[in-house]
Amino acid sequence: MSQVSPEDFAQILESVREFIRTRVLPREREIADNDAIPDDIRQACKDMGLFGFAIPQEWGGLGLDLAQDVELAMELGYTSLAMRSMFGTNNGIAGQVLVNFGTDEQKSTWLESIASGETVASFALTEPGAGSNPAGLRTKAVRQENGDWVIDGSKCFITNAPTANLFVTFARTRAADADGPGIAVFLVPGDTPGISVADHDRKMGQEGSWTADVHFDGVRVPATALVGGSEDVGYRAAMVSLARGRVHISGLAVGAAQRALDESLRHAAVTTQGGTPIGDFQLVQAHLADMQTQLMAGRALARDAAAKWVSEEDRRIAPSVAKLFCTEMVGEVADKAVQIHGGSGYMREMPVERIYRDVRLLRLYEGTSEIQRLIIGGGLVKQAKKDAKQ
Numbered sequence: 001m002s003q004v005s006p007e008d009f010a011q012i013l014e015s016v017r018e019f020i021r022t023r024v025l026p027r028e029r030e031i032a033d034n035d036a037i038p039d040d041i042r043q044a045c046k047d048m049g050l051f052g053f054a055i056p057q058e059w060g061g062l063g064l065d066l067a068q069d070v071e072l073a074m075e076l077g078y079t080s081l082a083m084r085s086m087f088g089t090n091n092g093i094a095g096q097v098l099v100n101f102g103t104d105e106q107k108s109t110w111l112e113s114i115a116s117g118e119t120v121a122s123f124a125l126t127e128p129g130a131g132s133n134p135a136g137l138r139t140k141a142v143r144q145e146n147g148d149w150v151i152d153g154s155k156c157f158i159t160n161a162p163t164a165n166l167f168v169t170f171a172r173t174r175a176a177d178a179d180g181p182g183i184a185v186f187l188v189p190g191d192t193p194g195i196s197v198a199d200h201d202r203k204m205g206q207e208g209s210w211t212a213d214v215h216f217d218g219v220r221v222p223a224t225a226l227v228g229g230s231e232d233v234g235y236r237a238a239m240v241s242l243a244r245g246r247v248h249i250s251g252l253a254v255g256a257a258q259r260a261l262d263e264s265l266r267h268a269a270v271t272t273q274g275g276t277p278i279g280d281f282q283l284v285q286a287h288l289a290d291m292q293t294q295l296m297a298g299r300a301l302a303r304d305a306a307a308k309w310v311s312e313e314d315r316r317i318a319p320s321v322a323k324l325f326c327t328e329m330v331g332e333v334a335d336k337a338v339q340i341h342g343g344s345g346y347m348r349e350m351p352v353e354r355i356y357r358d359v360r361l362l363r364l365y366e367g368t369s370e371i372q373r374l375i376i377g378g379g380l381v382k383q384a385k386k387d388a389k390q
């Protein structure tokens, strides 16, 4: 059950939409050129509660459920994806580890400042050689005699690492065994001695959102930093947070596809060749028709997956189906949008050029398209085998 009534949610959605359309859209070039989100936009996002839209109200968040979260993501996807990334980890992959697996003490220590944006939380799972297969991670956490843990290892591509005050850090406490993969998750304040964050990566797109390598060199945390107070929570917490995040990303993809289509329609209506608006050419109309069709299918699928998450009908296969379809869909839609813009679609000042680069990431993180296929195919076959035994 959502903590937010449909009426209140309609108001939240309307104010976010108005903010994005009137205040963020005109600044997209500035965000990309400066590779930074302007302070006034960051502050406005805090004021609107966007750092904590998916954090329950008892800890100061807006308390949206995933069905509402996806509607919001469709609005956020309409502009520079970097803006969403600024508060994406607080609400999503990092914040949800605490919401769903933290002890009461851990929740009361961190969640309010995550929801307000005072704390920026990063999700530190990926390592060189352990991306698609996080079960292979090598960062180690060793329990000390006094109960503290000491963490050593390296992470890569960690979103918001350069500004993070909290690293939700996955580390191995033992080799995988019959009881599980041996992965725990720790709440590591960003200023803990032994943490170093490298210069931020230079990326293909989403300028204004920073990722970086993070190194843990003898990082000591108290026993209370172990999420859920159990060494066996980590892997499951990562999988649940990622699955939930996939539905959110589906919504983002739909928002970005809508923007690419809107830009293309505007362009097709007014740009002429030999005096004829290019939108009158049937081959251009065919592109637009395909974009609209793909977009509507993606929107319906993202909403369906979100509903199945909220009702708990399917929290495994449907998120991967939605992410796979919607992120591949927006790749194709963005490509067509560049095509409709002709040579100008290749130019930096055109929103479709940015969208084309921004959305490429959606097929890579929180599980590549190949990994989504493995989850879907593997899940279906597992069920079929079970059914065959009955």
Ligand SMILES: Cc1cc2nc3c(=O)[nH]c(=O)nc-3n(C[C@H](O)[C@H](O)[C@H](O)COP(=O)(O)OP(=O)(O)OC[C@H]3O[C@@H](n4cnc5c(N)ncnc54)[C@H](O)[C@@H]3O)c2cc1C
Residues within 6 Å of the ligand: 089, 122, 123, 124, 125, 126, 127, 129, 130, 131, 132, 133, 156, 157, 158, 159, 160, 203, 211, 361, 364, 365, 366, 367, 368, 369, 370, 371, 374
């Ligand atoms: C901008 C950005 C932000 C990110 N933010 C974060 C973050 O905040 N926190 C975090 O922990 N991580 C983050 N990541 C990491 C991201 O989740 C990984 O890059 C992603 O999961 C892929 O892992 P990899 O890069 O190691 O690629 P690999 O796993 O090496 O994949 C390379 C290719 O091999 C394929 N492949 C791999 N295994 C299989 C298999 N079993 N079967 C078939 N194909 C396979 C993949 O699909 C892919 O095509 C981010 C990455 C980027 C680029």
